[in-house]
Amino acid sequence: MSTHDYLRQRFFPHMWCPGCGHGTVLNSLLRAVEQLGMSKNEIVMASGIGCSSRISGYVDFHTLHTLHGRALAFATGVKLSKPELNVIVPMGDGDALAIGGNHFIHACRRNIDITAIVMNNRIYGMTGGQFSPMSGVGINATTAPFSNIDREFDVVKMATAAGATFVARSTTFHAQQATDLIKQAILHEGFSVVEILSQCPTHFGRKNKLGAAADMMQHYKDITVPIGSSKKKDNPDLIERGIFVQEEAPEYCREYDKIIEQAMKG
Amino acid sequence: MAKKKKLKQHHIDRDWCKGCGICVHFCPKNVLELDEMDKVFAARPEDCIACKLCEIRCPDLAIEIETEEGGS
Amino acid sequence: MSTQVKFVQGNEACVEGALYAGLDFFAGYPITPSTEIAELLSRRLPMAGGKFIQMEDEIASMAAIIGASLTGHKVMTATSGPGFSLMQEALGYAVMAEIPCVITNVQRGGPSTGIPTHGSQGDVMQARWGTHGDHAIIALTASNHQDVFAMTIEAFNMAETYRTPVILLFDEIVGHMREKLEVPEPGEIPLVERLRTSVKGGVNYHPYLPREDGRLPMSDFGDVHRYNVTGLYHDMWGFPSSDPDVVHGLIRHLVDKIENRTNLLARYKEHHLEDAEIVMVSYGSAARSALHVVKNRRLRGERLGLLELQTLWPFPKDIVREKCANAEAVVVVELNMGQVMQEVKKAVDFPERVFLANRIDGVFITPMDIRKLLRLIQGKGV
Known part of the structure; x- marks a missing residue:
């Protein structure tokens, strides 16, 4: 199959702005699914609310467009009730980490076999450019007109601390790497988190004078390095890309099967 | 190592392309340009090395590089 | 198996009714005075091959049962006032997306944390109007354990028949009181099973197109039909729409499918x-x-x-x-x-x-x- 066979092509062109990184994330995700040779019927995509969450409408899987921040909770019900399904949950940064922060850490903790993709554009795009928990200090946003004083999260550190057994990061510039990481995340048995830095030229870019979409992607190239790069020692502000955590741990659905086995013995 | 793939054709969906210019900016051989409608086209296809960087980064999923081996 | 006679709490009668009705997925969060329902189901469900999960809060509990309903399971959550408040968001989603599910609210005194270990019936209007926007809802209650059992089964039957959330509005007094319960033999009380579409794979299936009798056949996630489920106004395929005719048609459908059956749904x-x-x-x-x-x-x-x-x-x-x-x-x-x-x-x-x-x-x-x-x-x- 070609990647386009996984799309609901009648809804294209999509609703994202020109140059929006979310389209590239969709592109990377479809390549991962295609390279793994997955069938459309075995995938459930659950998403929340926001620009990122519209991704579920564009893919020809079983799709569940849920509530702001709650996608992982819905997905947990889907996965536990039918573990043979592959469940992919793309989320925005505000979606995953502000309103959905509690669901996020508990999904990590449970180690249920779900693939979470955080499409991190550091802004609430759909509502018009308010700062998110990922914006960081000094950023301009429509709700931070005098510059932002809210400190940001590190998704990778948070997912790791909460117990996710696969944690990775890439960017829309590194689309090939993003595809590879998503593939590995899907194959990983347990809760996996892939953070993808994704540009919002319309709100984040414009408010912070970061140029066009391509300039913002170029910036991702400049500010990131592969994990363990010596450049990071000289410049601690560089953001690492790659796989931070990849470990085996009991997966929730399998553990629950053992509970059933035990309970049925009486 | 697999044989290097050669370009057969750029498939560009003009309806899907929003003219963001990402593909133009990052093309290592300067093959692509935006036309007067802000839609991408292959201005110098003969220079294309079929690296597919445009295809995999395109946020509009509007570009497909067809290669001689039939790979896409 | 013959009729079983038990001496139980009302909350146990609810559990017995739910299991009799075919409950096989429960998600919940501990809250007085409903906790016995979760405790009992954490034991009884896996014994019957079903699944129990304790979520991080009531928002997630409600979300999880909706997810599990979409894969074809009979689902329930149980809570009390403060938890019921948190569930309102996803309850509205279940109304909008037409997801069969049962929400048991063992009422305690409110508002807020109120009086957790004492009975109240203060959530009647919350059950009706707790979630935002125009909508219709089914809520059942009972005064004794035999009726708690019966109404719980009714709740599942109505949820499946009308593709809707059904609220069981019990109270702390009935929930914690002990009295006799007779659990009839399986088959004695009729059960409504999920109506699944007969449309074959590859043929256009409309998850949100009611049949002539008003019922909407479902297709489980993972089966041959791939469709979209959303809390947005949507067309007959489940895709978002802001077309005034679609919006009007859907809100009328959601309200009419219940309000037009008021007498049919009346139990007294x-x-x-x-x-x-x-x-x-x-x-x-x-x-x-x-x-x-x-x-x-x-x-x-x-x-x-x-x-x-x-x-x-x-x-x-x-x-x-x-x-x-x-x-x-x-x-x-x-x-x-x-x-x-x-x-x-x-x-x-x-x-x-x-x-x-x-x-x-x-x-x-x-x-x-x-x-x-x-x-x-x-x-x-x-």
């Missing part, structure tokens, strides 16, 4: 209504005291009757109006400030003769409390 019990001069209208634990008063005063020749409501929403206004038509006075007995009384006033022709016998202090209303009001109405003084 009558006690001595035939010649009653004073009709009491009550439900849940409060109806136990009301029934006691009816039986007691009938022995003394007083023409008292009781209409015990088991369906609270959609409010059975025609039935209330009909049963109260010949009454000189109507007394609504409930553990709140008159939430059902207001509905009764709207239903009858003589709202000025509708009175409220209530308690709102966390204490169960006694027959004596009701008698005091009746004496006033009857002109017998305090």
Whole structure:
């Protein structure tokens, strides 16, 4: 199959702005699914609310467009009730980490076999450019007109601390790497988190004078390095890309099967 | 190592392309340009090395590089 | 297997009813006074091959059961006031996306944390209007354990029939009281199973196109039909739409599928209504005291009757109006400030003769409390 066979092509062109990184994330995700040779019927995509969450409408899987921040909770019900399904949950940064922060850490903790993709554009795009928990200090946003004083999260550190057994990061510039990481995340048995830095030229870019979409992607190239790069020692502000955590741990659905086995013995 | 793939054709969906210019900016051989409608086209296809960087980064999923081996 | 006789709490009767109805997925978060439901199901569900999960909060619990319903399971969550407040968001989603599910609210005193270990019936209006936007909802209640069992089964049957969330509005008093329960043999009480589409793979399936009988056949996630589920207004394929005709059509469908069946959905019990001069209208634990008063005063020749409501929403206004038509006075007995009384006033022709016998202090209303009001109405003084 070609990647386009996984799309609901009648809804294209999509609703994202020109140059929006979310389209590239969709592109990377479809390549991962295609390279793994997955069938459309075995995938459930659950998403929340926001620009990122519209991704579920564009893919020809079983799709569940849920509530702001709650996608992982819905997905947990889907996965536990039918573990043979592959469940992919793309989320925005505000979606995953502000309103959905509690669901996020508990999904990590449970180690249920779900693939979470955080499409991190550091802004609430759909509502018009308010700062998110990922914006960081000094950023301009429509709700931070005098510059932002809210400190940001590190998704990778948070997912790791909460117990996710696969944690990775890439960017829309590194689309090939993003595809590879998503593939590995899907194959990983347990809760996996892939953070993808994704540009919002319309709100984040414009408010912070970061140029066009391509300039913002170029910036991702400049500010990131592969994990363990010596450049990071000289410049601690560089953001690492790659796989931070990849470990085996009991997966929730399998553990629950053992509970059933035990309970049925009486 | 697999044989290097050669370009057969750029498939560009003009309806899907929003003219963001990402593909133009990052093309290592300067093959692509935006036309007067802000839609991408292959201005110098003969220079294309079929690296597919445009295809995999395109946020509009509007570009497909067809290669001689039939790979896409 | 034959009929099993048990001596149980009301919360256990709910569990027995849910399992009888075919519950096989439960998600919940501990909260008094509903916790026994989760505790029992954490043991009983895996014993029957079903699944139990304790989520991080009630928001997630409600979300998880919706997810599990979409893969084809009969699902439930259980909570009390504060948790029910958190569930309102996803409850609205279940209404909008037409997801069969059952939400049990074992009511305690509110607002806020209120009075967790005491009974109340203060969530009647929250069940009706807790989630935002116009919508219709089904809510059932019961006053004794046999009826808790029966109404729980009804809740699952209605949820599956109408593709809708159904709320079980019990209360702490019934939930924690112990009395006899007879669990009938499997098959004795009819069950409604999920209606699945007969449309074959590759053929256009419309998850949101009602059949002539109003039912919407479903397709489980993972089966051959891939469609979209959303809390946005959507077309017959489940894709978002803001077309005025689609929006109007959907809201009408969501409301009409329930409101137009008000009489069909009405469950109630009558006690001595035939010649009653004073009709009491009550439900849940409060109806136990009301029934006691009816039986007691009938022995003394007083023409008292009781209409015990088991369906609270959609409010059975025609039935209330009909049963109260010949009454000189109507007394609504409930553990709140008159939430059902207001509905009764709207239903009858003589709202000025509708009175409220209530308690709102966390204490169960006694027959004596009701008698005091009746004496006033009857002109017998305090």
